[in-house]
Amino acid sequence: MEASSAPAASRGAVSPSNLTRTRTRRSVGEQVIKGLLALAALLSVLTTTGIVFTLAREAVSFFGDVPFGDFFFGTKWTPLAGGESQSFGVLPLIWSTMYLTVIGLLVAIPIGLGVGVYLAEYATPTIRKIFKPVVELLAGIPTIVFGFFALTFFTPLLKDAGIDLQIFNGLSAAIILGILVVPTIASVAEDALSSVPQALREGAFGLGAAKWQVVVRVVFPAALSGVVAGLVLGASRAIGETVLILVAAGNNPNLSFDLTTAHQNMAAFIANTARADISAGSVAYGTIFAVGGTLFLITFVLNLFAIRFVRKYRQIYE
């Protein structure tokens, strides 16, 4: 920029060098500020790098002790036991995680979509004004509170209803897990439905469709990519939920369909292992990272899917 007078001169006398940009104290300051701001934005990239690096480093040393195949295909998960009974098959843990998530989603999908569709398509402005904050309130409640609720209220309630449950069980935890992700699904679905152009609805009404037909056959399909994004985000949230499962489902990952007994998901295993003060470098310490890495990979893939779906519906209508 300092050598700017040469090209200016070659173009003729019209632009003297005082019109070209010179490096003033002001412009240097501007560049410094831009650099600092970019640095702040880079911190988020560093966070991801930090997560991947930490998980990979410890997982590599873990897999130095435990064969890869034993971990991913073994069916017995007793990493903290001593001697012969110690086994590192992660399948029961993955099974419990997915099983609880699926049961939770069976609760969350109809309720979440129902709430989202109602708020977007049916609710009058007054009703929206009252119930949208209520849904947001549900989203803002700490998960430890849901855990307390599942353990001290919902499990006894189910028992009173005649279901033979243990104190720590998968059923109560999974249903409350579903309630926990209702706001995620509802708000993304509502957002997607609301961004469908009014003209589509008017066109359908003009052809004589009833309201429910407009919603189910026109608006809902048009918003599908957004709705799917909400479902994927909900699933990812359910898979990664920690304290609710820790408090209400107990700590026994098990390869069964039986929901009346204790289950444990990956996140709850990590928290439970970390609670017992373990020394760095031990095999127990390694399991935290191996399981954490698996969990991170699963949610990472799901999130990328969700982001892609959200982009799609934003592109179509905005």
Added chain:
Amino acid sequence: MATAEQNIARRAVERASSGERTKDLIFRASLLLCLLIAVAFLAALFITTLNDGVGFLSLDFLTSFPSTVRPETSGVQSALIGTLYLMVLVAAFIVPVGVASAVYLEEYADATKWWNRAIETNIQNLASVPSVVYGILGLAFIVRGPVDIFGLGVGQPTLLAGALTLGLLVLPVVIIVSREAIRAVPPSIREGSLALGATQWQTIWKQVLPGALPGIATGVILALSRAIGETAPLILVGAAANLRFNPQVDGPFTALPAQILSAVGQPDAVFQNIAAAAIIVLLVILLLMNSVAIYLRNRYETKW
């Protein structure tokens, strides 16, 4: 003849439309039912917690230290102080970093460059990484790891380590909400300022940020309320339970969620009441924060 045909046609139409009306009613009712189920769970949650905990709430409960030996004298002072400390430290971390990131992405970054798009996707992705994974990062990288923060008790679970972990966890929320607030400031404001000879940074500092402030403040408060309700990262970075002294920035610490978790795990029934009372304290703090956010949004929201 023609009238008979018309009648038949009209009856067919009427039958169909009344059938549609019934279906419409059923559809609408089932949607409403979904909403009511969600609300019922929320109500049940509040009622049971109040029912279990309100008898334990008193000024003494707020000012006593927790005790597992004599539960009747137990309180939440150390946990409450810890939570307040965390709030301040997390805010001190996420406000500058979060707003700076948002300003860079909205005002400076060229969205056609792959690295800027990568930062953006990365932030969206970080927003839904499970909190327990952040806990692992905090444990390995901040508590036991290579990052030596001003020599403050590294190798120990400290309040500062907890605050940094929680800060990283909610940073994406702040960035995403702040970006929306900055985007809502119309370009004409920037153009006017630039035309008057202001530099880009002067424009941002004097025009864009003041205009985006209510939105940013709302985002920060929402992020903070998420941060102080998180339990899993606290477990991983080693928050203590039943701490009988107030936490220090560079020493052992606890916070309300950790205290609640500890109480829930106690076998004696009286601890359920203590847990419920501590939950009420936490929920009251969250409710206050959310009211402030809603007030800010309504009071200062600029209509351009």
